[in-house]
Every structure is written in C-alpha cells, then in structure tokens.
Amino acid sequence: MKKKVGVYICQCGTNIAGKVDTDKIAEELGTDDCVAVCRTYKYMCSEPGQKLIRDDIEELGLDHVVEASCTPKMHEPTFRNACSQAGMNPYMFEMVNIREHCSWVSEDTDAATTKAKDLVRGGVARVVHHEPLRGSRKPVQPTAMVVGGGIAGITASLKIADAGYQVYLVEQDEIIGGRMAQFDKTFPTLDCAGCTLTPKTSEVGRHPNIEIMTKSQVESISGFVGNFKVKVRQQPRYVSLEKCTGCGDCQPVCPVNFDSAFEEGMATRHPISRAFPQAIPNTFSILRAGAPPCEFNCPAGVNAMGYMTLTGMEKYEEALDLVRERMPFAAICGRICFHPCETACKRGQIESPLSICATKRFLGDWELARNEFKHPPIKKSRDKKVAIIGSGPAGLSAAYYLALEGYSVTIFEKLTMAGGMLAVGIPAYRLPRDILSAEIDNLLSMGVTLQTGVTFGTDITYESLEADGYESIFVATGLHKSGQMRVEGEDLKGVVPGTDLLRQHALDEPVTIGKRVVVIGGGNVAVDCARTCLRVGAESVEILYRRTRKEMPAWDIEVEEAEKEGISLSFLAAPIRFVGDNGQLTHMEVIRMKLGEPDDSGRRRPVPVEGSQELVAVDTVVAAIGQAPEMETLDSLSLDTSQWGTITTDEDTLATSRPGVFAGGDCTLGAASFVEAVAHGRQAAESIHSYLKYGGLKEIKPRERAMDPDLTAEERLRAKPIERQPMPHLAVEQRAGNFEEVDLGLSAETASAEGQRCLHCGLCCQCGECARACGPQAIDLTETERIHEIDVGALIVATGIDVFGAVKYPEYGYGKYPDVITNLQYERLCNSSGPTHGEVLKPSDGKVPQSVVFIQCVGSRDRAKGYEYCSKVCCMISAKQLRIFKHHNPDGQAYVFYIDNRAGGKGYEEFMRQAIEEDNAQYIRGRVAKVYQEGGRLVVRGENSLVGGPVEVEADLVVLATGLVPQSDYMTVARALNLSTDKYGFFIEAHPKLGPVETSLAGIFLAGGAQGPKDIPESVAQGAAAGAEALALFGMGEVEVEPTVALVDERLCTGCRTCESLCPYTAVTFSDESKTAAVNDALCQGCGTCAAACPTGAIGVRHYTSEQICAQIEGMLG
C-alpha cells in the first residue's frame, strides 16, 4: 500500500523564505507520488503551524510527516510532539534543515532553493522507510554531582540540596568558594565579597544533603541521563576533617614555603595551610605535588626531600628517623649507594643536584659517633619465628623490619662474618669494616639472632628449620660466584675470579697477585678489584673493557678515583686466550674490538677486529665479568628459577613458588644494587608479616604518582644561592698500601647547607614536623589518593574561569616591575585577610601609592595577542578597584586607559559615573604602548585617541585588567565528560538563547564562567538555573531512553563477531545459543560502528538503517 507523506515547509518569517523559494518547492513536491499534502507556512513551530500538521494527520490519515525548517537540534522535539499528539508515532517523522544549511549560508536564491528541494526530497525518500519505535523508560537516580565549588556550583548545590536531594560537590582545590573567595569587594554595591560568600559556603559545609569532595577531579563518566556513573579521583588532604580543630599549631613548624596560588603569588604559604579563616572545609590541609623525583626514583622509596629538609634545620635525629622508615642503614647507604635520587634531583636542572647520599651518610655517622642507636618502638613479641638465609643487605633489611613487627628473627650466614657482599664484596676503603659492623651490631641489639658459618642445604634445611618452629623463610643468598669468561687457559694459575679475590681479601685469606695485573670487566666489581690489587702491592694495574668508557657500568666517581690512584684503562679490547708456562699464567692474547649494533640492553655490541690480536705479558688476570648464584645450596627448597638461574618471585610480594618462602636481593634480581636489596628486604618483611598474621599476601597499595619532573620558573626562584658542598677525599698519596676510607664525609655545617639547598619541588616534604606538633593527632601523612565511583542522575559543570597570563604583554612590564600587578592580585591587596591585611601598598617597597593606573583589555578584545571576545567584567572591576583605592587614599589619583567602557547591568553605569565624578578618576581612551621605569617611578605611555596624541602618566602602581579565560585544564574536563568546547575552550551550551545551561548531552548542565565570561550575578543565576534543570529531571522520575540502538537480524548474522570487537561499550556480545551477535539495549549508545563494519549487513541501528540512509541518498540525488 502506498504511504501517505505530509510535507511542511517553514518560511521562518524571512529567515528561510528570504533565500529559499518555499512555494516553488511545495509546488514541485506536491506532484510526487507519495506526497499526500505539501504546505508552506510562515512559522511552522507556532501553534497554528503545529495544528496544520495535527489536523492533516487526523483528516488525511498521513503515515509520515516531513518538516523542513531549522536545525533538528532546535525543534525536532516540538514537531515529534505534534505528531504524537495527533496519534502518530514520533519516529514516523523526519526533520530537514533548510535554514542553517541553506538559506543562511547562500546569497543565491536559485542555488539555495535547489539545495533545499534536494534535502526535502531526501527526507521524503527516507521517511517512508521509518518504522514506529518506542523508547524504554528508565528511573532517574535523584542525586546530583556539581563539578566546581565556586559561587555558581555552590548556588546549584544549595538549590538541589534544599529540595531534598543528595549532592556531591566536587572541587579541585582544597576549599570551596572559587574565584569569589579571592575578591575583596563586589560591584556595584561595594559589598564585601567574603561577607556575602561565606554564609553560602558555610551553609554548604553544614548541609546534610551536600557531600563536599575537595582535591577531587572527575576522571570519566558513563551511562546516560538520569543514570550516570562518575569516576572521581581524590587527592588526600592528609589532615582529618573530623579531628582538625583549626588551631594552627602546625603552621609555624612547617619548614617549607612556596608561592600561594590563592594569594596570586603575593604571599607564600606552607604546604599545610588554610587559605583564610572562614574557609570551608574549615580545617587545614596539605598540598603535595606528587612523589618528588628523588623519592620516586629511589628503589627503596626513601623520602629524601623530607630528611634533607630536616637536616637543613639541623634536626638530625628526626631526619634519621625518616631515613629509617625505608632505609635502616644510613651510614652504609650513604657510602655505597648509586644515588638515583641525585640523578633525578630537580636542582640538577639549575646547577648541580643536592648531595643527598653524602648527607645521609652524615646522619648515619652522626648517630654512630653518638653511639645511641634509635629505632621506632618494637611491637609486642608475636612469638613467631622467621629464618633469613643470608646476611647481605636484603637479609639485614628484612630482619630489621621483621624485628620491629615483633617477630623472632634468626639470620643464617654461610661465611664467618655477616654482611654478605657488603663485607666481602665492597673493599674497606669504600665501606670501612667498623661502620659495617656497627650498623649490624645495632640491628642485633634489637633482638635479632645471627648465626655465622651455617650453610643452608648442609647444616640446616627447610625441614630442619620447620622442625625448629620457623614459620617463614626469606632467602637472600646473593650472587657470590664469578661469571665464566669461556676463554682458553682460564684455569691457569694466575687467572683469578673477581668476587673470589675480593672475598679472600676481606676474609684475610692470603691473596697472591703478581706485579702486572690486568682486570677484565667494566663494572664496579672490576674497579673494586683493580683498586684492591693496587693496595695489596701490584706494580701496575690495568682495567681492560671490551666497550668504551661511555658504556662502562661502573660509577664515574669510582673510575675517576681509580685513575687518580694510577690505574690505567684500556677500552675496546678483550682477551681471547691465556698462555701459561707450567700451569702459571705468563701472557694473554688480546683482540681489539669495535662497536657494532646495539644489543638487547641498548648498549652497542662489541665486535672483534680481525687480525688485531697481540700477545701481552701479564702476571695476574682478574676476571670481573659478572656474578652467578650458588644455587646448589638451595636445591633442597626446589624453587622455580629463571633462565639465568635466579629465583623467580612475585614482583610485588616476593613470594616464591613455595608457600611461606620468600626471596629477594641479588639471588632474584641478578647483580643489582645495595638499595634495591634493602628495598626487597622491606618488601619481604611486609609480605611475611601479612602471611603470618593474616595467612595471605599483602594488598598492593598503588604507588604515589610522580610529580612533573620538569623544573618550573617558580621552583628556580625558590633555589637558595648555596653551592653543592664537595665531598672531601683522602689525598691520593695517602691511599697506597692501605685500606683507609677515601671519602671523608660531610660535616654538620656542610650537610645542613645541603639540606637548605632543597627546592621543595614536591611541596609537602612529609618531614612530619606538623604531625609531631599536632595536638589532636589529625595529620596522617600516609594517606593516598582514592578513586570513587558515584551514581548520579544529573551533573552540573561549574568549573569556572582562569585569568589571562599578563606576561604575554611584555611591554606592560608584568613580571619585570614588581609594581605592575594584575587586577586579581590587586583584589588580594585590598582583602583584609590578604598579604597586606587590606592595605593597598606597593609590592616593591610597601609604601602607599599616590597614583594608580589601570590598563583595560589585557588579553581581551585583542585578536593579535589575547582573545577576541570581551571579558565583560573588567571595566566594572577597574571602576570598583579605583574606588576602593580612593577610599583608602582620598588624595590619590586614579587613571584608566580604556578602549570602550562597558557598564551594561543593573546599577553598573551609575557606579562607573560615581568613579568618574565623585572619585575623580581620569578615564583616557586609548591603548597603552609601554610601561617603563624612569627615575624610580613607573611611566605609562599610551595614546589618547579622543584628543589624538600621545600621553604619558607617572604611576606608583599599575593594575592590569586581565581578561577571563577558560581554565587551563578545560580539555581534561571536556574529555572526561564528553563536552564540546568553543574555539577558546569554554563549554558550549545547547542553544545560545534558549538553552544557556543545557549541553548537547541530556542530564549534563553548565553554570558560571566555564560557559563563558560572566560576573557574579549571572553565575549565580546560571547556577540556580542548572539546579532547576536537575530538579526538573528528578521531578520527572523517569527518562525515556532513545530507541535508536543497534539491532541484529539473526537470519543474516554469520556469527563472525566483528561487531563484538568493535563495540566500545561491550554492548554487542556473541550468543552461544543462537551463534549470532546479540545487543544489550541498556548498554548500546547507538553509535553504529558495528553496523558500518558488518560484512553481511545483519546489524543495523534503528532509525539509521542502511535502507533509510540509502533511500535518503537516492532522494537527494534523484
């Protein structure tokens, strides 16, 4: 049966009819077969227009309706509704846009008419394929989330909460109040901004229906109108909202200061602070930028920023406590650590990094010298025994942390002395034996038992330990075997493995070396061997390395010191044969190498140079080319191992394949470092604790995120002019023949000076001073960020505005002259809780200014340097600010350089008149060319365009009326919430006139400056409007979900599952029953990606079927 279509062409006054000949289209279409009726009307959206449609549907029995008028984004709901009223399914309707796409974009009537006609034809061709659809109804979750706690967000929150619904107020900052909290007075009444704002903020604070989430950001959103799921990331406040009494005792003890963003850089703040006395939440909170580079890059995560700061304050005991939280052996670590903290230190981007490692050594030595070992209190004995195999750094560290937890710990050591590689791998000139034994003795004083000369596998076994009542074992046996060179003659007398040489020397076993010694290898062990050989009497020592100096894994400082001592370095050479006489080494054959392609480790692989062999006379060769584990001893445990022979463990818990047995350090990592081993020890102790206490493995807390590693201009300014303190060394001539320590250590003065060099780039250094000073113990520095998932029905975005960066106008001297400030900085000067307690004073010398010049449109109405738009509020702000100035200093004179004075608003023009007439401000129309300094005063040079000539004004203070700009992170919010922005970054409303707080996404609304520059009353009005939108939604109780979702034609579906892999919402799944794709209507968003990819055309989107679209194409081209 032929379908009957009614076509209605709107003239929209002259908006459409002015360029599109609607009558002509109607006449031509009227002859089309399926068109039952075709009418034009002046305003189809008007009631009589809609009635035309309704009547025709009823009288002519139309099957479909096509409406050609404005954009469907405007009136599609209107006309769908009209169809519904007349009993037609609203999806039997199609809307064609002939205004925005035709009449408004063409000067040519014929062309616009032709296009409009084609579009309408397309609509008619399409609509006959439409089918009746019905959306499902879903209940609305009657809770709202308001993003942004400025005055717009506050207003919206209060409206919704007062109506009885729950509100989550998500604020990025530590307090709510937004920009308005920074202002002093408001125009045009000169009301105190604080006095009008704080009643609102405290109402929010105590409202039972509002949950304030500070330091929080919206991460992502899913769902649909009435049923959103929002993910919010919340940074810790570190100060308990419940316990903090706001006494402020934490303030004076905090050692860190930086520019306060709330004070616009006019004052500094401590990381722990409260912006102003009435701030809501009315408790202190701590600002931390994330893990600073020193801490983040430390394998053990030692809080270097914290202990450096405390050392700078000469609080050595507290500093040492902080070190011990993650590094029990400060004196050892400070001597031998490879200090990645220093490599990462941001001060290194200025001149040189802090001498962190040497400072830690000072702390350790300071304690040893006082002979007072201090550790946190040991918990009550748990009566549980833990065995540790190996007394290297991993074992010692595990013992320390387990002992603190109250475990009974026994360390079994195979050698006769404790310390592992610390004792038998690192020569005494780097780590004196008395230091090592002192720190081990300290550990033993905590109740740890040490048994030396006990070999696991022979003297004790897993079974014997179990029988002795040990409930957990930590294996930390290290790597004590030397790697093989696999070179002919390796077994000759005179070829010595490096680790053996060091061990024998450390154990006072006889070490026989000849006069000419060659050390093979490029790591620290090679350098240690070379320096040891020199000290035990070798005449010449050479290090032979197959790559170049650049690739040497040994630390630079070690290599430099070796060279100073007279050790020669030979690169790009390797032994290929050792030659002996009677089993005693006499020569070695060496081949030259060149660097080839990079290998797996990223270093360039050495390649032999053919024919470059030569024979060299040598007495002793020390092979220091790597270490291997002695796994035979551990065989009885039968643990899983890797291809390199190291024990395989879980990366986070260090659990081995055998329950209750944990492993760490070199025997799991391969040859690693002291600090990594200590980190493993601590990790293992935590795992063993949770294994013994809870019978399971510990929950892995996510690590604190790293802060931005790039140096900022502000951090550069924070750098105190103190140079890096050099490490004093033992003179080279005093080193020969002995093992005296070479690095002599920092003094108390130099260590404290190092501490004071810290930039505090991470802001709070977690030194703990505040926590110690806090009476109610409200501070918890171990808090971590949290992710919340919140169900809401509506979301209001009120993320506010930022202020234009005045540095983009270098001619105005902002940043160069301290007395050139922005208008927001001026607000802080006027504010009684601001840096000058409300006195308008020159930042340069604190004197009262006599002449103040305001420069308008800084960043606004300036296509070249700033933004094209008018920021709307700056004219009034300057008028207000000059009036405040005159109230403070009636004899002063104010000048305003303006482009146009814009004072549209209730009472605004009158207010500006008063500024001019009562306060005698001089308004000069014209742009300022330059602000410069002459004879100690600022001079503002501009033009007076009304008089037509240049003008110069002397000024004590210059205030730049900086424009309002989108928040710098607007894109993050836009992406998180799927919002559209305009070209500047303001969020786009649904309609500039009729939908000012709606967005194109149902259920998400806008309020305040995030949508565009506006003043306080407008922001408040929008906040209330957005609140009303949310309430309207809650009042409806249910929403209709569009039926335009994907649909599978099971007859055509071959079950190839292409659609399943493409769906971003996992709405399409494969049904095992029917062997076809199946769509979950609740998850499907109707994007149609599946439909476009379906090879058989089995899946399509309702209302956007391929039949409909192809018909539309044909209709348009027909």
Added chain:
Amino acid sequence: MSEFDSKIITFLCNWCSYVAADAAGVSRMTQKTNTRVIRVFCSGMVDPGYVIKAFASGADGVLVAGCHPGDCHYISGNMKALRRSFLLERLLTELGVEKGRFRLEWIAASESPKYAEVINAMSEDIRRLGPFSTPSRVDEPSAAASASGQ
C-alpha cells in the same frame, strides 16, 4: 556560475561537525550550496557501502566529517572511520573514482569556519574535476564486493 553544479553527499557527525555546520549557518558563513547533508550519530556509522552508493547514485563527491581523534562521543568511532577510509580510498581508486572526490575530515563543534572552508575547498576541487561519470564498474554497491575480490 551555472557551468556545473556538483552534488556532494555530506555525512556529518551529530556531536561535532553537524553542530559546526549549524553554527556556520547561524554566523551566516556563506558557503557553496553543493552539499547534501545526512546527519549520522558518528562518523564510525558511515558504512563504506554508503559512499559507494552515493557515487553510484550520481554524487560528484562524498564528505565524511567527524570529531577530532580523542574527542569521539563514542570513545573511538572516528578512529574506526579513519581505519576504514584507507581501504575505501583504494577501493574507490580501483572503481575509477578520482582522488579528491572522497574526503574524511575532523571538524569539532567549535570549528564552524573550518566547516565552511572545507565545504568551499571541496566544492572547488570537484568543480575542477568536473562531473563524476559513473564508470560501468560502479553501478551498484555490490560492485564493492566484486571489486575487492579481484
């Protein structure tokens, strides 16, 4: 002026380029009138078959416009459109559709000037190419299947 009036089937994403097109209209940005707009929910919804169908039905050009990478309303539909476009372009060349007659563009809701520019530039390109005469190979969308099978 009336030397050759091309017709360009234009698929616009509801969330970005359709908004830009509306905004261009509101701002009265004069454009060539060659476009024939079809509103879709996502550029990823545009079946390559529609493009071929358009050429087969007499279009002189086809434009698909979607959100910028990373800004898709449906997470990544635009990237799927992009991935398809490479193969589609090769297929169109095989079918005798000259380069320049098919375009995929990213036009954000805020980029109404860009929308007008793209429309004008594409209209001009196609005016220069002249009317698209359907080669015998492109008569039905099913040609796509057989062409790609060769």
